[in-house]
Amino acid sequence: MAKDYIFVEDARQNNLKGLTLKLPLNELIVVTGVSGSGKSSFAFDTLYAEGQRRYVETFSPYARQFLDRMDKPRVARIDGIPPAIAVDQTNPVRTSRSTVGTMTELNDHLKLLFARAAQLYCQGCGRPVRRDTPETLYRELSARAATAHEGKALITFPVTVPDNFSEQEVRELLARQGYTRIHRQDGAVLEVVQARLRLTPQRRASIVEALEAALKQGHGRVAVYPLDAHGEARSPWRYSADLHCAECDLHYRDPVPNLFSFNSPIGACATCRGFGRILGIDYGLVVPDTNKTLAQGAVKPWQTDSYRECQGDLMRYARKRGVPTDVPWHALIRAQQEWVLEGEGSWKDKCWYGARRFFEWLETKSYRMHIRVLLSRYRSYDLCPQCRGARLKPDALLWRLGDAADARRAGITRPDHPPGNGAPARTSLPGLNIQDVMQLPISAGHTLFDALRLPAPLDAATELLLAEIRSRLRYLVEVGLGYLTLDRQSRTLSGGEVQRINLTTALGTSLVNTLFVLDEPSIGLHPRDMDRVIAVLHRLRDAGNSLLVVEHDRQVMLAADRILDL
Ligand SMILES: [Zn+2]
Ligand SMILES: [Zn+2]
Structure with a gap:
């Protein structure tokens, strides 16, 4: 039977002086002591290191080579140690692809939820895009017929004449299946009449049957032509x-879920490849001193030995085109400044190429280190013109969760005009798209998802997803991180924020029999938020874990089951 304590004998790591003790499992233990007493040496360099080392040993030799392995701590013996997780304050993240959303795995859950439960709106007219079934079509038709006082209607389906068939052959094939009436023809597309009937509730069964057959024949497309009193067809409902x-x-x-992920080629904006920004050239840096004339070297990158030739080209073409070279840059007229920067054509055509083509040419050489360094001096990071920083393909943003009221409650303001009124539909669609959710403070996201009612019936997997999203958002609010947004880049977080995020992730994974080692979670925390962090620590303990916390905050000590004073 497993012991219910960790036994440490003769720990001598760093400044520890032969420490031997028993630590009960399943408790919140605070390790404290003056600076240099060896708190961290004991908690991190001994217990965590050994717990981690033994955990890594359980992997195959192949997998082990990819894991960080820790040195064996200087200790005679450690027994009964569970797998250990350090919830520390180091922020190892350096890539802009890591955000609060990816760290907390909320992005993964959200993309699944959007793929399963969001509603698509048309970018052209702003109407909900639905998959129609004969039943939903019948309901829609009855509603339309009632409001339009329509009586009879033609139900038709389109058939495209294939290249290797003549129209006559197709008409004969249709006739053999009983389709003898073609309502109209548009190029190679024939609109074949499935039925002509009265749109009344008494005819429900035949209407549904006709719609079903038409959808099948038309490969999912039908057009219904309402007929006026004289039997003339009006414009169709498609x-x-x-x-x-x-x-x-x-x-x-x-x-698909990856449509909602900027870390996937399926979802990432094609223009900025999911970064939200594109590299450009800041022409304010190219001409930093507008008091200089062209002859004095107003265009900075051409004043070095390497690119002196370009300065010569500029002077030569300027004289040819009558652009003054002895007038300060700010006194040149706009067209002349633009001529210098934009040029007039390719150097291959013996034209003035301008600063823009010069930089385009440099970009093609950017595999060379010194060119990259040169480019970096003139870089601008412009908002991506395609996705406006959303990082996603335009299609992804047409999918919405919730309705207009949900969006209003979340504090998202949209233009007031209804969609399809000449306004770009995307900005005035109801509900929230995934970018809206990413930009919401987590506290507002928590409120939103708690109130969110998805269209019934929800399948079990969607229910589970929603529950998971709600609990993760709640944990983040509970540890006082409600002010962060999911799209906040991880590398801009403070150590304390990283630690608390990792703590909520640990809660979310529902680990048991694990040793969590924490480094001063009180740092940078308001006492009110400390209460919440302590509540999270207690919850981890009550779930069957052991916690070792290096700390000298009074509040945490009072909440501990045991204090180890080194
Ligand atoms: Zn539309
Ligand atoms: Zn983009």
Whole structure:
């Protein structure tokens, strides 16, 4: 039977002087002591190191080579140690692809939720894009027929004449299946009549049957022509069984989770490859001193020995074109400044190439270190013109969770005009897209998801996802991080913030029988927030874990089951 304590004999790591003791498992233990007493040497360099080392040993030799291995601590013997996790304050993240959302795994959950439960809106007309079934079509038709006082209607489906068939052959094939009436023809597309009937509730069964057959024959497309009193067809109502806005004839891809991830090529904006910003050239840095004339070297990058040739080209072309070279830059007219920067054509065509083509040429050489250094001096990081910083393809942002009221409550303001009114639909669609959720303070996201009612019926997996998102957001609010946003880059977080995020992630993974080692969680925390962190620590302990906390905050000590004073 496993012992219910960790036994440490003769620990001598760093400044520890032969420490021997028993630490009960499943307790919150605070390690304290004056500076230099060896608190960290004991908690991190001995217990965590050994717990981690033994845990890594359980992997295959192949997997082990990818894991950080810690040196064996200087200790005679350690028994009964569970796998250890350090929740420390070091922030190892250096890439802009890591955000609070990816650290907390909330991004993974959100992209799954969007793929399963979000509603698509058409970018053309702003209407919800739905997959139609004969039943939903019938309901929609009855509603439309009632408001329009329509009586009879033609139900038709489109058939495209394939290249290797003549129209006559297709018409004969249709006739053999009983389709003898073509309502109209548009190029190679025939609109074949499925049925002509009265849109009344009494005819429900035949209407649904006709719609079903038409959807099948039309590969998911039908058009219904209401007929006026004289039997003349009016403009049609078009429907579609896949993600297709029949009104605008726009097709949409089925949502896969990675459509909502800027870390995936499927979802990432094609222009900025998911970074939200694009590298450009800051022409304010190219001409830093507007008092200089062209002859005095107003264009800075051409004043070095390497690019003196370009300065010569500039002077030569300027004289040819009558652009003054002895007038300060700020006194040149705008067209002349633009001529210098934009040029007039390629150098291959013996034209003035301008600063822009010069930098484009440099970009092609940016595999060379000194060119990269040169470019970096003139860099600007401009908002991506395609996604405006959303990092995602435009299609991804048409998917919405919740409704207009949810968005209002979350503090998202949208233009007041209804979609499809000449306004770009994307900015005025109801609900929240994934970028909205990413930019929300976590506390507002917590409120939003608690109140969010997804359209019923929800399957079990979606329920689970929603519950997981709610609890993770709640943990983050509980440890006082409600002010962060999910799109906040990890590398800009403080050590204390990183530690508390890691703590909530530990809560979210529902680990048991684990030793959590923490380094001064009180740092940078308001006493009120400390209460919440202590509550999280207690919850981890009550879930069957052991906690070792290096700390000298009174509040934490009072909350501990045991204090180890070194
Ligand atoms: Zn549309
Ligand atoms: Zn972009």
